[in-house]
Amino acid sequence: MATFGTLSDRLAETFKNLRTKGKLSAADVDGTVREIRRALLDADVALEVVKDFTGKVRERALGDEVSKALNPAQQVVQIVNEELVEILGGQQRRLEFAKRPPTVIMLAGLQGAGKTTLAGKLAKWLAKDGHTPILVAADLQRPNAVTQLQVVGAQAGVPVFAPEPGNGVGNPVKVARDAVKFAEQKLHDIVIVDTAGRLGVDAQLMKQAADIRKAINPDEVLFVIDAMIGQDAVATAKAFQEGVDFTGVVLSKLDGDARGGAALSVASITGRPIMFASTGESLDEFEPFHPDRMASRILDLGDILTLIEQAQSAFDEDEARKVAEKFATDTFTLDDFLGQMQQLRNMGSIKKMMSMLPGAGAMKQQLDNFDEHEIVRTEAIIQSMTKQERVQPKILNGSRRLRIARGSGSTVTEVNQLVARFEQAAKMMKTVAKGGVPNIPGMAPMPGAGFTGGRGKQQPKKKGSKSGNPAKRAAENAALASGAKPGGGSGGGSGFGLAGGAQRSGAPTEEELAALQRMLGH
Amino acid sequence: MAERTPWSLTGALRGMFAKKTIDAETWEDLEDALIKADFGSDVTDAVVSELRAKVARYNTTDPADLQRMLREGIEERLARLDPTLRLSERPAIVLVVGVNGVGKTTTIGKFAKFLRTYNRSVLIGAADTFRAAAVEQLATWAERAGAEIVRPQIEGQDPASVAFQTVERAKATGAEIVIIDTAGRLQTKGGLMDELTKIRRVLEKQGPIAEVLLVLDATTGQNGLAQAEAFIEHAGVTGLVLTKLDGSAKGGFVLAVQEKTGIPIKLVGQGEGINDLTGFTPHVFAQKLVG
Numbered sequence: 001m002a003t004f005g006t007l008s009d010r011l012a013e014t015f016k017n018l019r020t021k022g023k024l025s026a027a028d029v030d031g032t033v034r035e036i037r038r039a040l041l042d043a044d045v046a047l048e049v050v051k052d053f054t055g056k057v058r059e060r061a062l063g064d065e066v067s068k069a070l071n072p073a074q075q076v077v078q079i080v081n082e083e084l085v086e087i088l089g090g091q092q093r094r095l096e097f098a099k100r101p102p103t104v105i106m107l108a109g110l111q112g113a114g115k116t117t118l119a120g121k122l123a124k125w126l127a128k129d130g131h132t133p134i135l136v137a138a139d140l141q142r143p144n145a146v147t148q149l150q151v152v153g154a155q156a157g158v159p160v161f162a163p164e165p166g167n168g169v170g171n172p173v174k175v176a177r178d179a180v181k182f183a184e185q186k187l188h189d190i191v192i193v194d195t196a197g198r199l200g201v202d203a204q205l206m207k208q209a210a211d212i213r214k215a216i217n218p219d220e221v222l223f224v225i226d227a228m229i230g231q232d233a234v235a236t237a238k239a240f241q242e243g244v245d246f247t248g249v250v251l252s253k254l255d256g257d258a259r260g261g262a263a264l265s266v267a268s269i270t271g272r273p274i275m276f277a278s279t280g281e282s283l284d285e286f287e288p289f290h291p292d293r294m295a296s297r298i299l300d301l302g303d304i305l306t307l308i309e310q311a312q313s314a315f316d317e318d319e320a321r322k323v324a325e326k327f328a329t330d331t332f333t334l335d336d337f338l339g340q341m342q343q344l345r346n347m348g349s350i351k352k353m354m355s356m357l358p359g360a361g362a363m364k365q366q367l368d369n370f371d372e373h374e375i376v377r378t379e380a381i382i383q384s385m386t387k388q389e390r391v392q393p394k395i396l397n398g399s400r401r402l403r404i405a406r407g408s409g410s411t412v413t414e415v416n417q418l419v420a421r422f423e424q425a426a427k428m429m430k431t432v433a434k435g436g437v438p439n440i441p442g443m444a445p446m447p448g449a450g451f452t453g454g455r456g457k458q459q460p461k462k463k464g465s466k467s468g469n470p471a472k473r474a475a476e477n478a479a480l481a482s483g484a485k486p487g488g489g490s491g492g493g494s495g496f497g498l499a500g501g502a503q504r505s506g507a508p509t510e511e512e513l514a515a516l517q518r519m520l521g522h
Numbered sequence: 523m524a525e526r527t528p529w530s531l532t533g534a535l536r537g538m539f540a541k542k543t544i545d546a547e548t549w550e551d552l553e554d555a556l557i558k559a560d561f562g563s564d565v566t567d568a569v570v571s572e573l574r575a576k577v578a579r580y581n582t583t584d585p586a587d588l589q590r591m592l593r594e595g596i597e598e599r600l601a602r603l604d605p606t607l608r609l610s611e612r613p614a615i616v617l618v619v620g621v622n623g624v625g626k627t628t629t630i631g632k633f634a635k636f637l638r639t640y641n642r643s644v645l646i647g648a649a650d651t652f653r654a655a656a657v658e659q660l661a662t663w664a665e666r667a668g669a670e671i672v673r674p675q676i677e678g679q680d681p682a683s684v685a686f687q688t689v690e691r692a693k694a695t696g697a698e699i700v701i702i703d704t705a706g707r708l709q710t711k712g713g714l715m716d717e718l719t720k721i722r723r724v725l726e727k728q729g730p731i732a733e734v735l736l737v738l739d740a741t742t743g744q745n746g747l748a749q750a751e752a753f754i755e756h757a758g759v760t761g762l763v764l765t766k767l768d769g770s771a772k773g774g775f776v777l778a779v780q781e782k783t784g785i786p787i788k789l790v791g792q793g794e795g796i797n798d799l800t801g802f803t804p805h806v807f808a809q810k811l812v813g
Contacts, residue, residue, distance in 0.1 A: 038563050041557060041562075041563045041744075042562065042563060042744050043744070044560075044743030044744050044745065046558075047554055047557050047558050110741065110766075110769070111623070111625065111766070112622070112623025112624060112625060112739060112766075113623060114622065114623055116654075142659070143658070143659045143662035143663060144655045144658040144659040144662055145655075145659075147654070147655035147658050147659075148653070148654045148655035148656075148658075148659070150655075151654030151655050152654050155654070167662060199766070199768060199769040199770070226623065226739075226741070226742075228621070228739075228742050228743065228745045228746075228749075229741050229742065229743060230560040230741060230742055230743020230744065230745075230746075230771065230775060231557065231558045231559065231560045231743060231771075231772075232560070232740075232741045232743075232769065232770055232771035232772075233741075233743075235770040235771075236741070236769075236770065236771075239770070253621075253622065253623075253708060255708060255710065255711075256621070256708040256709065256710050256745065257709070257710050257745065257748055261743060261744075262743075281622075281652075
């Protein structure tokens, strides 16, 4: 959607103009503030929030802190960032569990906000954490909402309490009350109540929600709101706050290209924290909301922290260490290459991952052209090789290559490319593992992206300790760069072909992306 | 609780039209009101500067004139395109698309009922094979509307094949109008958007598609534009349906959508009841909006 830039793109454009200036005049600040106002309005941030926000930014931008700063433009970016984080609710908040189980969580929101799907996601997420949640079908209004919840419950592997058939039949208040009793008897420690969607102006349904709330006295009332909502976010949020008084907000459909507006408005107007973000249709696409990261995302600084966390949970620490050793000792094989690639896929969609990198806003188009199936094809080629061939790629002669090409449904050229790529990657990674500087064109040092391989480049004085564990060193670098405690964030660090390539392109330029695509199979 | 006013800008504009003369504050209020109604900064700027020019030309200071000019201006903008539904082929195939949660299924139920009141026979194809229980939800609506429904034969069947079978059935039974429901999809999901292109391609093998309706939720903000663009590109949208106008949202973004894309608004949904879907008339819309 290049024609209608998103908030990040718009702000990035504004700041690009500022960055080139050494000094800011009042006119510069006014111009920037006007652009920010427009960008925020185009991103559906509520008008009163925009006015308030731009007022504050303007005041601070004209103040002492900017004119005395070394780089005033950067200082303005900093101010905007700080103000955004402030509005988004400062620090994140976790779910509060009841002292005496069951903890009761009630969901409320407009029709089509995504409550039922969210109920499933929340249940699955809690179940993964060792809780025993139960879903309650208290949306007896929408046709077949009960059935939908049952299907979602089955997908999430969580029981559903649905004594009433729905479609207008049954009393949701009674269902909710019975559900809590049921949970007490059956020792479910969390009860998630899905309620009917309602418009802010519908007094009758709003009263029903309030009645449910009174009947079950929930520990958390989560207000689910669509990230795409416009100026009406204010009226809706206020109506729900007065009607049911929610304790937290969940932002849904954040995987679209409308991101930010509603979050800013709701958090700012109601003062309730945004606790979760829902980022896709599968039940796993759900994450706690990080205000500071969201602000960075809006400012196009990239969501480095989220990326690191995902990398850490997906990569097996031992595996990474082993691979790093292999690089250093030159025993890296195609099998390992394949293993790395499979791990990388576990990490979720590569596109999604790359879009979290800083500067990615500018390369959305290229991302769209990037074909993830290349990885599948590469996998097929490697899997068509014999054990020996994988360990000793050197023995691959013409007839073997032809066989592999047939076996994997590719061409000899593709096989050749893969082998060449593998050799290149192995060589490069060996250099990195030994503390050298890999020869990648246009690579810029990027704090926070250092969790990839050993970043010899940034740490020349550590060269003496290159006999140490390269994975560990990488991890420490990552920890340093991301501001975490030393030793806390190991595991994500490993230097290897694919992932190294993907993450290494910290601020990807066109060439880098091309290089990356080469590595992945173009 | 949000004020249960009839859906309109009247509340926001009341203050400014009650004043004796047009002053600087009037213009600011007008701009704020339009932005709050989701018209977006471009359309708001355009409307306001147009009105300023008119006020200067006619040399008026009466807010009542301004109100009339605003109403006429909006009506004129909305009336540039023809909102008539074209359903002359037999069977007339109507494909309904949109992002998640905008009310596609509900709209289809109401639309079927709308057509049934004109005594047209309606066949609905449940090609939303993705969302949990979507088929059941649609079946309930079909029953209420008195329309036939074609269900997928197996769970998770390819939506294009369900659509194909629906049209095939319509030809066999002589149903006059075929409405195909599709799964909600965000416009950023390339793969899912390609699926829509495929449904369209497969349907066209059976004959021309009469209408492709894009359902837009009135609470949507400026993202509605991005939605419309993507759906036009992939599904060849011929008309817009604006739903949930019974809430406090004004849906002003449709004006921007209509102007930027040249696709007319054809239907509006104003309530949860099965009869709450009507054809779009620019005059009535502008009248209700401005008061």
